[in-house]
Amino acid sequence: MPQITLIEGVTQALAYEMKHDPSVVVLGEDVGVNGGVFRATVGLQEKFGADRVIDTPLDETTIAGLTVGLAAQGMKPVAEAQFEGFIYPMMEHIACHAARMRTRTRGRLSCPAVFRAPWGGGIRAPEHHSEANEHLFTNIPGLRVVLPSSPGRAYGLLLAAIRDPDPVIFYEPKRIYRQYKEEVPDDGEALPLDVCFVLRDGSDVTLVTWGAQVKETLEAADALAKDGISAEVIDVATLKPLDFDTIHESVRKTGRCVIVHEAPRTAGFGAEIAARLAEHAMYDLLAPVERVSGYDTHIPLFRLEMKYLPSVDKIVAAAKRALAAS
Amino acid sequence: MSVVASFEIQYLQYLDPEGKLVREDLPDFAKDLKQLVELYKLMSFVRVFDTKSIALQRTGKLGTYASCLGMEAAHVAIGSAMHKDDVFAPMYREYGAQFQRGVKPREVLMYWGGDERGNAFADQPHDFAWSVPIATQCLHAAGAALAFKIRKEPRVAVTVCGDGGSSKGDFYGAINVAGAMNLPLVTVIVNNQWAISVPRRMQTGAKTLAQKGIAAGLPSIQVDGNDIIAMRAALDRALKRAREGGGGSLIEAVTYRLSDHTTADDARRYRPDAEVKDAWLREPLKRLKAYLVAQKAWSDAQEETWKADCGQRVDVEINAYLESKAQPVEAMFDYTYAEVPADLAAQRAQAMEGSH
Numbered sequence: 001m002p003q004i005t006l007i008e009g010v011t012q013a014l015a016y017e018m019k020h021d022p023s024v025v026v027l028g029e030d031v032g033v034n035g036g037v038f039r040a041t042v043g044l045q046e047k048f049g050a051d052r053v054i055d056t057p058l059d060e061t062t063i064a065g066l067t068v069g070l071a072a073q074g075m076k077p078v079a080e081a082q083f084e085g086f087i088y089p090m091m092e093h094i095a096c097h098a099a100r101m102r103t104r105t106r107g108r109l110s111c112p113a114v115f116r117a118p119w120g121g122g123i124r125a126p127e128h129h130s131e132a133n134e135h136l137f138t139n140i141p142g143l144r145v146v147l148p149s150s151p152g153r154a155y156g157l158l159l160a161a162i163r164d165p166d167p168v169i170f171y172e173p174k175r176i177y178r179q180y181k182e183e184v185p186d187d188g189e190a191l192p193l194d195v196c197f198v199l200r201d202g203s204d205v206t207l208v209t210w211g212a213q214v215k216e217t218l219e220a221a222d223a224l225a226k227d228g229i230s231a232e233v234i235d236v237a238t239l240k241p242l243d244f245d246t247i248h249e250s251v252r253k254t255g256r257c258v259i260v261h262e263a264p265r266t267a268g269f270g271a272e273i274a275a276r277l278a279e280h281a282m283y284d285l286l287a288p289v290e291r292v293s294g295y296d297t298h299i300p301l302f303r304l305e306m307k308y309l310p311s312v313d314k315i316v317a318a319a320k321r322a323l324a325a326s
Numbered sequence: 327m328s329v330v331a332s333f334e335i336q337y338l339q340y341l342d343p344e345g346k347l348v349r350e351d352l353p354d355f356a357k358d359l360k361q362l363v364e365l366y367k368l369m370s371f372v373r374v375f376d377t378k379s380i381a382l383q384r385t386g387k388l389g390t391y392a393s394c395l396g397m398e399a400a401h402v403a404i405g406s407a408m409h410k411d412d413v414f415a416p417m418y419r420e421y422g423a424q425f426q427r428g429v430k431p432r433e434v435l436m437y438w439g440g441d442e443r444g445n446a447f448a449d450q451p452h453d454f455a456w457s458v459p460i461a462t463q464c465l466h467a468a469g470a471a472l473a474f475k476i477r478k479e480p481r482v483a484v485t486v487c488g489d490g491g492s493s494k495g496d497f498y499g500a501i502n503v504a505g506a507m508n509l510p511l512v513t514v515i516v517n518n519q520w521a522i523s524v525p526r527r528m529q530t531g532a533k534t535l536a537q538k539g540i541a542a543g544l545p546s547i548q549v550d551g552n553d554i555i556a557m558r559a560a561l562d563r564a565l566k567r568a569r570e571g572g573g574g575s576l577i578e579a580v581t582y583r584l585s586d587h588t589t590a591d592d593a594r595r596y597r598p599d600a601e602v603k604d605a606w607l608r609e610p611l612k613r614l615k616a617y618l619v620a621q622k623a624w625s626d627a628q629e630e631t632w633k634a635d636c637g638q639r640v641d642v643e644i645n646a647y648l649e650s651k652a653q654p655v656e657a658m659f660d661y662t663y664a665e666v667p668a669d670l671a672a673q674r675a676q677a678m679e680g681s682h
Binding site for chain 2: 025056057059061064065066067068069070071075077092093096097101102103104105106107108109141142166241242243244245
């Protein structure tokens with residue numbers, strides 16, 4: 001059984017689906033001969049040809065517009081934005097066309113496309129290569145927004161995203177692209193979209209997160225355990241549509257919730273989860289909801305970026321505040 | 327210094343504004359007067375539809391409507407040149423093309439009447455919906471063309487944008503990728519001289535809009551967009567080239583928007599009356615009628631009968647639109663995704679109850 005990293009999970013899923021579905025094509029900048037700047041598409045052009053693994057002109061708007069056109073006419077395109085900070089020129093096509101193709105034509109046309117991008121900070125990259133902007137998409141009806149946080153979930157969720165009949169924003173936490181390896185059988189088994197994954201059971205506090213922060217959050221749960229505190233860890237995985245039931249069920253049990261994300265705090269996706277807790281779980285809560293997030297600043301250049309990102313210490317401190325509140 | 331490349335833009339016209347032929351090498355379709363009469367009838371049907379639609383808006387029975395007055399030749403030529411299984415990516419006023427592709431007048435009215443079912447096109451499975459965000463449709467057509475190329479289908483994608491639309495990056499992206507990838511994409515700039523209130527000369531310093539295609543490596547031509555013979559001839563050539571693997575083309579159709587931008591606009595605020603009056607001298611129906619009458623292929627009596635017939639047919643469409651009922655409230659949920667996700671199903675239930 002192969003031991004693979006998160007990014008190899010991406011490659012393995014792309015290769016599996018391209019092999020089994022001739023309508024799947026990959027397009028973007030440097031995805032062909034070069035195999036992608038992070039190597040996500042390495043070897044695909046050799047296997048499937050330049051007709052299906054397409055190096056486009058250097059224009060994100062073109063990539064997004066082609067993707068909408070391909071998807072509406074019977075293909076299943078997987079488009080790559082080289083970094084999440086370069087996805088902005090794609091947004092008109094994503095918001096105005098991909099996301100509303102089905103509704104505006106009453107189902108006559110649809111847009112079964114995946115927009116992939118390496119996402120998030122912490123790799124000492126240049127400006128515009130370290131954004132967390134998933135919340136810009138979670139407010140757009142018709143989209144799915146998915147962030148895997150392990151090799152297995154990268155493989156299983158990307159397969160599900162490609163097979164999904166609607167457009168998916170698939171953000172890959174680049175900081176943990178090669179964090180560790182795990183066994184991921186190349187069996188074509190998709191994981192479910194629209195559900196949270198409970199990564200660790202606990203009874204005292206619920207830690208809710210997604211993307212690269214899953215790493216720090218699990219480490220924080222370990223640290224809390226040493227102090228006798230039992231933390232439940234939830235990887236949201238699909239932000240939109242949100243599986244709030246899983247979060248609510250956990251908070252019903254623990255009475256405390258810490259939401260961890262690296263995007264700026266105000267109107268970050270943590271705000272939506274906190275609002276739902278206020279609407280539906282007020283009487284289950286024993287303490288105010290805590291948020292550990294990026295600040296309402298731009299993520300700084302890399303000399304300071306680790307001061308900006310959530311850390312194990314910040315998560316542990318937030319959990320202890322929640323426990324001290326009652 | 328030496329010349330490394332040189333270019334020119336040719337201009338194509340067969341019929342002058344008076345309906346006189348300016349060149350003798352008529353394409354085959356135009357030698358068949360029956361075909362020209364059919365094209366004339368389509369153009370005048372569109373004009374009757376347009377007039378009645380504006381009247382419908384003025385009496386409060388339609389939302390904002392985008393008129394196609396003056397641009398009928400360019401639009402009808404597109405519809406008549408395309409094959410059924412080609413794909414059309416319109417902007418939002420190409421009814422003359424769409425009616426030939428199975429889009430019903432009642433669907434046009436439904437869309438401008440505030441109902442998504444207008445884009446459901448019961449008899450047109452694959453053409454794109456109206457695209458209000460300027461020039462974005464050009465790239466969708468390029469994507470369709472790429473799909474045809476990947477699947478090795480002999481189909482062509484045709485798209486339209488305006489003179490204003492040709493200023494957008496999406497337009498350039500589409501013609502550029504068509505050139506780079508040799509895509510079967512025909513892009514038509516319907517240059518009607520006005521992007522709402524901004525005139526053509528303020529869009530670009532380029533002498534022609536057609537020459538933008540040179541930068542993309544495409545065969546590019548400027549055509550008298552009020553001359554349906556020239557438009558159809560240019561389109562036939564471009565579609566044939568694309569279908570045979572010769573790649574994309576750019577056509578600039580020089581025409582004039584005789585109407586306001588939409589019914590929400592008042593062009594008198596920014597456009598001199600004299601210019602509009604002058605443009606009426608060059609409009610597309612008058613010259614084709616003059617030619618057909620001179621060829622004894624059409625008469626005032628036939629015109630009267632045909633217009634009455636058009637009026638009746640449009641009235642049937644208008645009545646079908648007016649008699650249609652709004653969709654139920656849950657319709658806003660039911661097409662957001664292929665299946666309503668659990669999270670959205672809760673809101674759907676609330677909307678149906680009217681409780682939240």
